[in-house]
Amino acid sequence: MEDVLIIGGGVIGLSLAYELAGEGLSVRVLERAEPGREASWAGAGILPPPASIEPPSLARLMDMSWRLHAVWHEQLRGLCGIDNGYRRTGGLYLASESAEVPDVLAQAAAWQRSGTAAEVLDPAELLRKEPGLQGGWASQAPAALWVPDEAQLRNPWHMKALRAACQARGVLLSPWLAAEGFLVRRGRVQGVDTPAGRINTGAVCIAGGAWSQGIAARLGLELRVRPVRGQIVLLDPGQPLLRRIVNVGRRYLVPRAEGRVLVGSTEEEAGFDNRTTAAGISGLLEFALRLVPQLAQARVEASWAGLRPASADGLPYLGAVPELQNAYVAAGHHRNGLLLSPATAVVMSRIIRGVPPEVDLTPFRVDR
Ligand SMILES: Cc1cc2nc3c(=O)[nH]c(=O)nc-3n(C[C@H](O)[C@H](O)[C@H](O)COP(=O)(O)OP(=O)(O)OC[C@H]3O[C@@H](n4cnc5c(N)ncnc54)[C@H](O)[C@@H]3O)c2cc1C
Structure with a gap:
């Protein structure tokens, strides 16, 4: 026993x-x-x-x-x-519209109060930090934040x-x-x-x-505790386009070292159904391509969904x-x-x- x-x-x-x-x-x-x-x-x-x-x-x-x-x-x-796969790649946090600016700034303040670096970037600094965002809408983002200690595994x-x-x-x-x-x-x-x-x-x-x-x-x-479904699409552009995690509201791009980009995620009340859906995947692809237009030619390698345990x-x-x-x-x-x-x-x-x-x-x- x-x-x-x-x-x-x-x-x-x-x-x-x-x-x-x-x-x-x-x-x-x-x-x-x-x-x-x-x-x-x-x-x-x-x-x-x-x-x-x-x-x-x-x-x-x-x-x-x-x-x-x-x-x-x-x-x-x-x-x-x-x-x-633990790596400290750093993360960017973008507001997609002016209504989201207070949230991004509040997040910056919450990090700074606990001694974590969180730096507000202007559009030129943002593109220097992540050149992969060139040509997408990020340069018009009304607020951008750089969080160097964000990690991934x-x-x-x-x-x-x-x-x-x-x-x-x-x-x-x-x-x-x-x-x-x-x-x-x-x-x-x-x-x-x-x-x-x-x-x-x-x-x-x-x-x-x-x-x-x-x-x-x-x-x-x-x-x-209830299930909250999250869908993800994995793209393979064949070469690294991004270096930093890019977060916009509840969605994000997570670049892996060899070049793959994970695009997430939805937040859905779908019971214990963990299938992907056309609407979920197309919304994620549209989000990714607006941020990084070069991803348009990437191979769609896989998609999946998981059930978050939400209290x-x-x-x-x-x-x-x-x-x-x-x-x-x-x-x-x-x-x-x-x-x-x-x-x-x-x-x-x-x-x-x-x-x-x-x-x-x-x-x-x-x-x-
Ligand atoms: C799309 C998506 C993106 C996410 N991104 C992040 C992120 O970036 N960072 C982060 O921190 N978290 C993230 N999460 C959340 C994180 O994945 C979950 O909070 C975490 O995995 C929960 O772990 P768990 O062990 O509680 O649940 P699970 O991984 O679901 O494990 C529970 C296990 O219990 C087993 N089980 C169920 N019933 C029984 C039974 N009767 N007997 C025996 N076994 C049973 C199941 O088969 C399952 O394997 C994400 C989740 C999703 C879906």
Whole structure:
């Protein structure tokens, strides 16, 4: 019997397994399909630097996570020889119309208050910083911001690295095995039911991404997590056209080192339907071509969609399940799950081990 059974093998579940195993606990991850193939595979991998935002606990988690990514990048590479693609390429933030200028300036102020560099650029400086935007509408953007510490990682590489690192630390990964129910006795989860029978455990943590509400309901716990679909198109122009991440509102271009450009993303209420749509893809292509007209000749390499786990108030659920001594939740990270994954793993590992976490987790209470 393992000390901890984690339900869900996405970036949250695998990061937590990696951290707990590093602290000497025996861990098993139940994943109903292939580990790391849902939202955590589909995401863009943008890691924005620390900002002064509300609540302060979220700002602290983001700060901690942003720093840990640089550390984990080296650790994972050392442990299993896989590069997760972590690079500090810097990010640009553009307003597409004057109504968006106050938002961009407020974002700059939030970064500056926390000591993160965020520089307002004029059109000439913008094109010097990112020559790939020449000829597109960016030179007419009413506001532009340069954030040199914005980083990125490559989700499929990161998931592969995490999986290998978990195995190197002795985590038992059980793919294609779904958690279907719980055996609760005397205030403790004794076992988790699967199609292959009951698995006894010392503790359980729900990290089921967009599916967490349904899993938690079987424990009698009411979580409010819903799927929010995001579509992405991958373009291959055959040569590098861009160097920086370019963010405009909720959409972005993420250039990869070899030249591919990831164009994201939509935000749709489509239930658990994770297909791409003509409207979603055409909207993303139009956005990309307006910004970088040279992308018109790029090959469309792939498109996909993923389901972000969104909570009702936008904050993740991190903590213990009330009235049970050994059940926990780490879910609902919405648009920031990749960014928040290492800090989530560290604070949840402490809670599960009975050590007070370094961040006040009150805003993320499971029974809020
Ligand atoms: C298009 C898109 C772009 C994004 N871009 C970014 C970004 O740039 N930066 C960022 O920080 N975040 C980004 N995100 C958000 C981020 O991807 C998510 O917040 C994060 O992946 C959530 O991780 P998770 O482990 O909670 O969920 P998931 O990756 O969905 O993992 C949950 C896992 O639980 C499994 N599961 C479900 N039910 C059961 C069960 N009953 N038994 C066993 N297993 C079960 C699922 O199969 C799944 O593998 C993006 C998301 C999308 C979709």
